[in-house]
Amino acid sequence: MVVLVTEPIVTPEKRIGAGRPSAPDREQRVLDIIETARSKRPRFKDSAVNMSHGAGGKATQTLIEGLYVPAFDSDALGELGDSGVVQIAGSSVAMTTDTFVVKPLQFPGGSIGELAVCGTVNDLAAAGAKAQALSLAFVLEEGLDAGVLRGEVDAIARTAADAGVSVVTGDTKVVERGLADGMYVCTTGIGELDPRSSMGTGTLQAGDRVLVSKTIGEHGTAIMLARGELGIESDVVSDTRSLWPVADALLDAVGSGLRCMRDATRGGVASALNELARASAVGVSVREADIPVTPEVNGASELLGIDPMYVANEGVMVAFVASDAADAALAALRSVPGCEAAAEIAEINSETPGMVLVETAFGGRRVMDLLAGDPLPRIC
Amino acid sequence: MVVLVTEPIVTPEKRIGAGRPSAPDREQRVLDIIETARSKRPRFKDSAVNMSHGAGGKATQTLIEGLYVPAFDSDALGELGDSGVVQIAGSSVAMTTDTFVVKPLQFPGGSIGELAVCGTVNDLAAAGAKAQALSLAFVLEEGLDAGVLRGEVDAIARTAADAGVSVVTGDTKVVERGLADGMYVCTTGIGELDPRSSMGTGTLQAGDRVLVSKTIGEHGTAIMLARGELGIESDVVSDTRSLWPVADALLDAVGSGLRCMRDATRGGVASALNELARASAVGVSVREADIPVTPEVNGASELLGIDPMYVANEGVMVAFVASDAADAALAALRSVPGCEAAAEIAEINSETPGMVLVETAFGGRRVMDLLAGDPLPRIC
Numbered sequence: 001m002v003v004l005v006t007e008p009i010v011t012p013e014k015r016i017g018a019g020r021p022s023a024p025d026r027e028q029r030v031l032d033i034i035e036t037a038r039s040k041r042p043r044f045k046d047s048a049v050n051m052s053h054g055a056g057g058k059a060t061q062t063l064i065e066g067l068y069v070p071a072f073d074s075d076a077l078g079e080l081g082d083s084g085v086v087q088i089a090g091s092s093v094a095m096t097t098d099t100f101v102v103k104p105l106q107f108p109g110g111s112i113g114e115l116a117v118c119g120t121v122n123d124l125a126a127a128g129a130k131a132q133a134l135s136l137a138f139v140l141e142e143g144l145d146a147g148v149l150r151g152e153v154d155a156i157a158r159t160a161a162d163a164g165v166s167v168v169t170g171d172t173k174v175v176e177r178g179l180a181d182g183m184y185v186c187t188t189g190i191g192e193l194d195p196r197s198s199m200g201t202g203t204l205q206a207g208d209r210v211l212v213s214k215t216i217g218e219h220g221t222a223i224m225l226a227r228g229e230l231g232i233e234s235d236v237v238s239d240t241r242s243l244w245p246v247a248d249a250l251l252d253a254v255g256s257g258l259r260c261m262r263d264a265t266r267g268g269v270a271s272a273l274n275e276l277a278r279a280s281a282v283g284v285s286v287r288e289a290d291i292p293v294t295p296e297v298n299g300a301s302e303l304l305g306i307d308p309m310y311v312a313n314e315g316v317m318v319a320f321v322a323s324d325a326a327d328a329a330l331a332a333l334r335s336v337p338g339c340e341a342a343a344e345i346a347e348i349n350s351e352t353p354g355m356v357l358v359e360t361a362f363g364g365r366r367v368m369d370l371l372a373g374d375p376l377p378r379i380c
Numbered sequence: 381m382v383v384l385v386t387e388p389i390v391t392p393e394k395r396i397g398a399g400r401p402s403a404p405d406r407e408q409r410v411l412d413i414i415e416t417a418r419s420k421r422p423r424f425k426d427s428a429v430n431m432s433h434g435a436g437g438k439a440t441q442t443l444i445e446g447l448y449v450p451a452f453d454s455d456a457l458g459e460l461g462d463s464g465v466v467q468i469a470g471s472s473v474a475m476t477t478d479t480f481v482v483k484p485l486q487f488p489g490g491s492i493g494e495l496a497v498c499g500t501v502n503d504l505a506a507a508g509a510k511a512q513a514l515s516l517a518f519v520l521e522e523g524l525d526a527g528v529l530r531g532e533v534d535a536i537a538r539t540a541a542d543a544g545v546s547v548v549t550g551d552t553k554v555v556e557r558g559l560a561d562g563m564y565v566c567t568t569g570i571g572e573l574d575p576r577s578s579m580g581t582g583t584l585q586a587g588d589r590v591l592v593s594k595t596i597g598e599h600g601t602a603i604m605l606a607r608g609e610l611g612i613e614s615d616v617v618s619d620t621r622s623l624w625p626v627a628d629a630l631l632d633a634v635g636s637g638l639r640c641m642r643d644a645t646r647g648g649v650a651s652a653l654n655e656l657a658r659a660s661a662v663g664v665s666v667r668e669a670d671i672p673v674t675p676e677v678n679g680a681s682e683l684l685g686i687d688p689m690y691v692a693n694e695g696v697m698v699a700f701v702a703s704d705a706a707d708a709a710l711a712a713l714r715s716v717p718g719c720e721a722a723a724e725i726a727e728i729n730s731e732t733p734g735m736v737l738v739e740t741a742f743g744g745r746r747v748m749d750l751l752a753g754d755p756l757p758r759i760c
Contacts, residue, residue, distance in 0.1 A: 050522055053520065053554050088471060136477070156452075169462075171479055172434055173479045180560070186566035
């Protein structure tokens with residue numbers, strides 16, 4: 001039985017191993033789910049677009065694998081990473097794009113402009129590339145206060161300067177009042193792959209370790225609470241930041257021991273693990289007790305009924321490293337300011353290819369599948 | 381006196397030289413306007429965003445030069461081309477981005493998907509670069525018919541394949557019903573600068589010629605009429621197409637005789653000429669009688685009260701060439717399928733830097749300034 005992320009994770013009957021069916025029954029259910037997940041590439045059969053297609057979970061995966069990949073027939077896109085890689089002048093250049101539609105535009109710990117720079121810088125960092133150039137495309141709503149625009153332009157300029165990347169080209173479209181919620185921002189970034197990197201989804205093997213660079217779930221939680229719809233007071237702030245220092249530290253410390261990285265945004269760490277498990281045809285065993293979460297995020301997640309593993313981050317790198325490089329990688333992570341809480345949370349196995357399983361604190365095991373719905377829309 | 385493009389160009393009193401003030405008066409007015417236009421960089425002082433900020437005219441220029449360029453302090457952006465150029469692995473790589481918000485999504489002669497590919501391919505072509513990789517970012521409206529999405533994905537894939545460019549990375553966001561008019565599409569493209577090119581806005585000199593690759597005004601006219609608000613029946617179809625074959629033919633035929641190129645989209649050929657006049661501090665003298673316009677576009681423009689020189693194209697290259705290369709350039713253009721109506725329409729001068737002046741068929745002279753308002757919103 002899958003934990004539905006739209007329901008509280010504390011509901012015991014939703015937990016394999018905690019819901020008290022007999023052990024053989026539980027095991028059979030897990031095996032059934034594994035069998036289903038291993039089946040062929042999903043087909044896009046929906047009749048209309050719904051919010052879950054943008055949530056980074058199962059519906060997004062179906063859209064990408066079922067519609068985009070077959071249509072574009074592109075090697076780079078087929079690899080399903082956060083970035084594509086293209087050969088330019090004999091060099092491997094990573095390219096990534098993201099539109100930011102976050103609501104509200106400003107939130108504790110950041111704003112759409114900072115997010116738009118960091119999100120793209122981080123997708124490149126996850127591919128092992130330092131961002132060298134950004135493009136910036138605004139869709140502005142007629143009537144948007146010029147001060148808000150000015151503030152976001154300044155935020156973009158400041159964040160780009162901090163990350164050492166230039167905005168080299170741009171575009172502005174204006175749409176009628178009532179459309180676009182103030183502004184949408186699309187940033188695209190390019191950067192040469194770092195020569196220290198030999199990353200690839202095909203390099204993962206049993207025994208490899210999975211590390212997260214800091215505590216999880218802060219961005220999505222901060223956005224949800226900032227909307228004020230829930231009447232919850234909280235000090236949770238977004239973790240929006242550039243992850244290039246994290247990538248740089250890992251490449252320096254373990255070089256080819258770094259198998260691959262994922263920026264755990266929409267869909268959270270759980271989705272990043274699932275993507276990797278599918279792309280590399282390996283299994284992932286997560287140790288629930290080792291996941292770093294602040295008490296504030298934990299508390300808010302319980303109230304919201306959401307597992308923090310599915311909540312978006314904007315400053316968490318998930319790193320997959322060789323087992324003999326794990327200690328050095330963890331030390332390198334913890335040396336990066338803001339990453340003192342980095343932790344090893346999971347191990348790669350060959351028994352359950354395509355699957356993420358969680359060993360609960362109670363000794364049970366449950367499937368941590370891709371998100372089926374969209375409990376947190378418009379968080380990035 | 382400036383011809384207001386929101387009024388019919390046939391109104392005689394709006395024409396310098398046709399409105400019958402005495403010749404010295406007319407000349408003084410032209411000189412006054414020239415003096416104003418030469419003044420310093422515009423400042424962005426509006427209190428809110430309005431539709432004209434996205435129209436490619438004066439307000440867009442103010443936004444770019446008054447807000448973006450000072451904020452981003454980027455050499456590439458400061459050049460104000462359709463693309464920025466960045467050094468990657470010792471090579472000059474052009475990068476460009478555009479969001480497409482056209483309404484309706486499908487129109488005679490094309491659709492948003494074709495437009496999204498061609499628009500970006502063409503901005504790179506204008507910079508002298510064949511597109512090598514595209515990124516694709518969708519903002520989809522909740523409830524969008526899946527068949528419409530599928531159709532546009534197919535259109536993008538087909539158009540990209542025709543243009544010889546790969547879609548290497550993408551992103552999809554979904555926003556709530558009512559927010560995005562079906563879909564917005566942001567494409568970003570990169571490509572190495574062609575070694576045959578030595579283009580730059582600084583290379584323009586008096587005596588250089590200005591060519592357009594085909595008849596003008598078709599895209600914007602087709603979109604306006606497709607909205608059906610005007611009750612005009614017409615056969616005008618969008619000219620959406622890849623302009624790389626045009627750039628390639630010109631580079632082949634005249635090499636360094638090609639000073640620079642502009643893809644004449646939003647704001648039309650008039651805006652492309654104005655941008656160049658400002659960026660290169662040269663004057664442009666347009667011969668009205670030589671502008672190629674189909675009778676259908678001419679007729680629709682008169683009814684709409686719009687000068688076709690301000691109407692968007694999605695398949696018209698404006699080429700600035702050395703005078704001794706003009707004949708070869710024109711022959712090269714006319715050899716490209718669909719460009720049989722290519723024409724030389726203007727000459728560069730040093731007398732009126734920053735200004736575009738039109739010699740009318742009646743022997744008068746008028747200023748063809750940047751568009752002040754936005755008579756044609758959401759055409760690309």
